Amino acid sequence: MLLRVEDLVVEFPAGRGRTVSAVAGVSFDVARGETLGIVGESGCGKSSAARALVQLPRPRSGSVRLEDQELTTLRGEALRRTRRRLQMIFQDPISSLNPRRRVRDIVGEGPRVWNLPGDRVDEVLEAVGLDPATAAVRRPHEFSGGQCQRVSIARALILEPEVVICDEPVSALDVSVQAQILGLLEDLKDRYRLTLVFIAHDLAVVKNVSDRILVMYLGKVCELAPSAELIGRPAHPYTRALIASIPDGGLDLPPADTLISGEPPSPVEPPSGCRFRTRCPRARERCAAEEPQIRRVGQDHWLACHFPDLTTTD
Amino acid sequence: MIVLHRLVRLAVVLLVVTFLSYALLNLLPGDPVTQILGMSATEESRAQLRQQLGLDQPLLVRYLDWLGGLVTGDFGESYITRMSVGAELAERLPVTLELLVAAEVVALGLAVPLGMAAARRAGQPLDQALTALSFALLSTPVFVLGVLLILVFAVTWQVLPATGWTSLTTDLGWNLTSVILPAVTLGCGQLAVYSRLLRTDLIATLQEDYITLARARGLSPRRILWRHALRPSAISLITAIGLNLGALIGGTVIIETLFGLPGIGRLIVDSIFSRDYLTVQGGVVLISVGYVAVNFTVDLVYAAVDPRIRHA
Numbered sequence: 001m002l003l004r005v006e007d008l009v010v011e012f013p014a015g016r017g018r019t020v021s022a023v024a025g026v027s028f029d030v031a032r033g034e035t036l037g038i039v040g041e042s043g044c045g046k047s048s049a050a051r052a053l054v055q056l057p058r059p060r061s062g063s064v065r066l067e068d069q070e071l072t073t074l075r076g077e078a079l080r081r082t083r084r085r086l087q088m089i090f091q092d093p094i095s096s097l098n099p100r101r102r103v104r105d106i107v108g109e110g111p112r113v114w115n116l117p118g119d120r121v122d123e124v125l126e127a128v129g130l131d132p133a134t135a136a137v138r139r140p141h142e143f144s145g146g147q148c149q150r151v152s153i154a155r156a157l158i159l160e161p162e163v164v165i166c167d168e169p170v171s172a173l174d175v176s177v178q179a180q181i182l183g184l185l186e187d188l189k190d191r192y193r194l195t196l197v198f199i200a201h202d203l204a205v206v207k208n209v210s211d212r213i214l215v216m217y218l219g220k221v222c223e224l225a226p227s228a229e230l231i232g233r234p235a236h237p238y239t240r241a242l243i244a245s246i247p248d249g250g251l252d253l254p255p256a257d258t259l260i261s262g263e264p265p266s267p268v269e270p271p272s273g274c275r276f277r278t279r280c281p282r283a284r285e286r287c288a289a290e291e292p293q294i295r296r297v298g299q300d301h302w303l304a305c306h307f308p309d310l311t312t313t314d
Numbered sequence: 315m316i317v318l319h320r321l322v323r324l325a326v327v328l329l330v331v332t333f334l335s336y337a338l339l340n341l342l343p344g345d346p347v348t349q350i351l352g353m354s355a356t357e358e359s360r361a362q363l364r365q366q367l368g369l370d371q372p373l374l375v376r377y378l379d380w381l382g383g384l385v386t387g388d389f390g391e392s393y394i395t396r397m398s399v400g401a402e403l404a405e406r407l408p409v410t411l412e413l414l415v416a417a418e419v420v421a422l423g424l425a426v427p428l429g430m431a432a433a434r435r436a437g438q439p440l441d442q443a444l445t446a447l448s449f450a451l452l453s454t455p456v457f458v459l460g461v462l463l464i465l466v467f468a469v470t471w472q473v474l475p476a477t478g479w480t481s482l483t484t485d486l487g488w489n490l491t492s493v494i495l496p497a498v499t500l501g502c503g504q505l506a507v508y509s510r511l512l513r514t515d516l517i518a519t520l521q522e523d524y525i526t527l528a529r530a531r532g533l534s535p536r537r538i539l540w541r542h543a544l545r546p547s548a549i550s551l552i553t554a555i556g557l558n559l560g561a562l563i564g565g566t567v568i569i570e571t572l573f574g575l576p577g578i579g580r581l582i583v584d585s586i587f588s589r590d591y592l593t594v595q596g597g598v599v600l601i602s603v604g605y606v607a608v609n610f611t612v613d614l615v616y617a618a619v620d621p622r623i624r625h626a
Contacts, residue, residue, distance in 0.1 A: 054530050083532035095523045098542055100621060110531045139621060152527075159531060 002195050003030040003053070003163055008062035010048040010219075020267050022048035023059070024219040027294075030163070035189065035196040037210030037227070039203050039242065041264055045219040046199045050167045053197070054086050055079060066163070084114055087156035091168035093148035097140040103151055104136040110159045120158055127191070128154045129184060146177035150184070157188060165197045170205060182209055204246045207231050212300075215239045218267055218275040221294055225301040235297060235308040237280045274306065282307045324606045328599060332384075335598045336377045339591050345369065346393035346589045367393055380595060389599070390592040392585075399596040402581065407600065409479060410577035413500065413569070414562050416493050418555065420501030421508055425551075428505075429512030430539050436517050444509065451506040460499040460572045467495060477574035496573040500566060504558055511554055515547035522546075545619050552619065556612035560605040564597060 010023035023045040030036045038046050052059035055071055064071045069082060090096045097106055108121045122132040128150040140148055149169060156164055166185065170178040186209060189196055200206045206213055213230045215222040215238060223236040232251070234240045241260035244253040253259070262279050265271055271278050277287035286306050294304040346367065347360050364370050368379070383390050389399035432441040451459075468476035474495050480488035519525065520543055528538050567579035578597055585593035 051526070056526055056529055080532045080534065083530060086530070088527060088530045090523045090527065092523055096527055098524045098528075098546075100545055100619075109533070113531070113533055113537070155527075155531070 001029040002032040002034075002067060003197070004063075004065040005029065005049075005053065006063040006065075008049060008052055008064065009060045010045065010052045011060045012048075014268050018268050021219050021270055022267060023052065024270070025062070026216070026219070026221050028214055028221070028224060030195055030197060032162075032195055033193060034211045035198055035209055037206035037213040038197065038199045038216060039201065039206050039213060040216035042201055043218075043264060043267065044216045045267075046201075046216055047167050048219075049216070050088070050165050050197065050199055053165060054083070054088060084110075084159045085162045087159055087161035087164050089149070089152050089156055089164065089166045089169045091171050093145045093152055093172060094140065096152045097148055099140050102137055102139055103130075106140075106151060107136075107155045107158055110155060114159065116159070121154075124154045124158045127157065127188065129180075130154070144177075145173050146181060149173065149181055153181075153184065153188070157192065160192070161194070163195045163197065165199070167199045168201065169198075171200060171202070178205065185209065203231075203242045215242065218264060218270055220275050221302075221304060222276065223301075223303050223305075224294075225298070229298065229301055233298075233301075233310075235301070235303050235310050236276075236305050237282050237307075237309065238276050240309060274304075282309075320606070320610050324603065327606055328602050331602045332381070332595060332598055333377060336380070336591070336595060337373065339586070339589070339594060340373055342586075342589065344589055346591065349394060349588045349590075369393075380592065384599065389596040392590050392593050394588050394590045394593075399593050402593065403578070403596050403600055406576055406578050406581050408482065409575055410563060410566060410570075410579065412482065412489075412493055413496055413566060413575065413577060414559060416497035417500035417504065417562075418559070420497050421504035422555075424501075425505050425508035425512060426544070429509040429516060430544070432509065432513045433516035433520060434535065434539065436513075441513075444513075448506040448510050451502050454503075456499060456503060457568055457572055459502055460495070460569065463495050463499055464572075477572075479573075479575050496569050496575060499572075500562070500569050507554060507558075508551055511550045512547060515550050516543055519543045519547045548619055549616065552612055552615050556608050559608045560601075563604040564601040 006027045008023050008026045009021075011019045011021055014020045026045070026049055028036065038049070040046050051057065052062075053064055053071075055064075055074070059072060062072065066082065066085060071079070071082060074082060101109075103125070104121055107124060108119070110116075111120065121136065125132040125135055130147065130150050135143075135147075135151075140151065143151065153169075169185070170181050173181060182205065185196065185198075188194060196209075198206060198209055203213075207227050207230075210227050212224065212226050214224045215230070215236060217238050223230065223234070223239045225233075230239065231243060234243050234251075237259065240253060241256055243251055244256035244259050259281060260279050261281070265275075265278055272288055273290055274280070274283070274287040274292050277283040280287070284307065290306070292304045292306045294302055297303045297308065297310065345364075347355075347363050347369065351360060351363060361370070368376060371379070380390055387400070389403065391398050392402070395402075428444055432444045435441050464476045467474040475492055476495075478492060480492050482489045516539075525538060525542060528542050529535075533542075564579050564582055566577060567583050569575070570577040570580040578600065582594055582597040584590075585597070
């Protein structure tokens, strides 16, 4: 396994001595060359988990291993030296780029700092579909959102990372541009032998690019399975609700509004037991009393639910 | 084009400001005649002197007369000393300017590293200590700080002169020693303001995505602060510097008095007391031009700091 995450916990102070439980004991691993998709509503802790992977900020507890290197205990220069191997792409293409720099400086700074040989800025700009001759001398505000995202990808790519963590990389883009950027990420993944962690709130986006999908709710893992399995045989009530909300999701599920109700509760005071129980149509007494542990329900299919729906067939 | 626009604006500012100050001065009780002849002079000799100085003319006529001279570069001559106001200003201006530049160098030279250190460790002991120090500096009146510095450096240790001024052209070494204490005194108050402003803006900038991504690329904290965070966080700081410079061209009276410096501020205040109208007017012109020039420069600096402003 290239990336192994165990029992990751991320908390933030919420004032008056309380804490926001953003990520509460999440474990997963990612094989080299694989794309792991992470889905869940806004505020479910996807982005906090992504940032904890690169130690920005450091998780409260848990372990993040890149090959044999434990990242959570690294400090200062040693941590800085491993950073090149894990790169990130964020949701907002505009604020991801320093508005005062030209594209050539933005993309070229990384290799300069790392003393990587040769000037690959032009090559990488071409790889992400930008014309180096015209793009390199411009500043971010002269580009569209999609083009800015291409610059962000080029900036990550030029460091020859092993893992690229894409945190909602297309959510801020027009639908037509989304498809282009997703296609680009797929191409680059093959070309540069990348491993991707792909985070999105939209299961429709994630299902096409991911080998496996992890569903998160309020800081916890609900379900983890290969894409086709998860989409075809969703067992967790929350996963089923997510799939039902995709137009033309392929499954004959009841309307989404009968599978989920209300708003997510506050992560400052998460519900007892199963965190999804307050919105779950299948919730019973046991769900409030006992937290469901993650267990294996099929070939590489993992689930945390007391009363899953294991009947769905393709 | 933009320069022409600015010149027109400068002319308007000058007209308004000089006319108002001219009118205000004339509202003050007393006039130069009393200053020159004393209280006991006869009404006859007073009228004669008034006529000699042109003070018997109506206010508007005198103002336009002065304005006509100004257009040709003539600031007029002092009623009291009969010396050229232009020459007097030219002699005093370098003192004030040097004091200003030296104070800003002191203030910025310390405020930038201190503001960065505080922003990097926001909420931690170093930041809290710097916050306390800033408020202590801000709430210390400039004359108290000045007297303290004089006491320590001029009286106790005797390493720097307490008062007096040696001009830059006379002796560079003595000039620098005579500017240190006033510059530090003046700079300390601004240091507090500047480092606070920079700290606040830096804290906001350091939360930006591109800063997180710069850290994720393994850039060193020092490089991120200086190369990526400083410029975007400098807009409030530059604004404050501009306002300060403008205000201080004529506003360093206390420092100039305390340290015995022959600067513009003292000249203006002395001239107000002696009802030396034209010298005051000259000072007002100088300050107005200074304000407009500083603001123009600040706008240019904005564009250099943030290339997008040119397009806005």
